[in-house]
Amino acid sequence: MAKKTVATLQTGASKKMTKVIKMVKSPKTGAYYFDEKVVNADSVNDFFK
Template identity: 55%
Template sequence: MAKKVVATLKKEGGRTFAKVIKAVKSPKTGAYTFKEEMVPTDLVQDTLKK
């Protein structure tokens, strides 16, 4: 199933996506967790600014 998803993301004429991984610090414990998002490449900078 994963191969089909990758194949559709690389389709000609389709949008290209990037995986954004952000480290988020928990206010309660101080430990870091990672949040992963798939965003269109033109929105990567906007996503990282949030």
């Protein structure tokens, strides 16, 4: 599945896309989970705020 994502990110139409992963702590249980998204390269800093 990761190969498919990488292959689609390298196509000519979407070269400026980046896969970002953020670790988030759940306020209800206290457990950590990972939030993965494919975002535009210009909005990576907005994702981590």
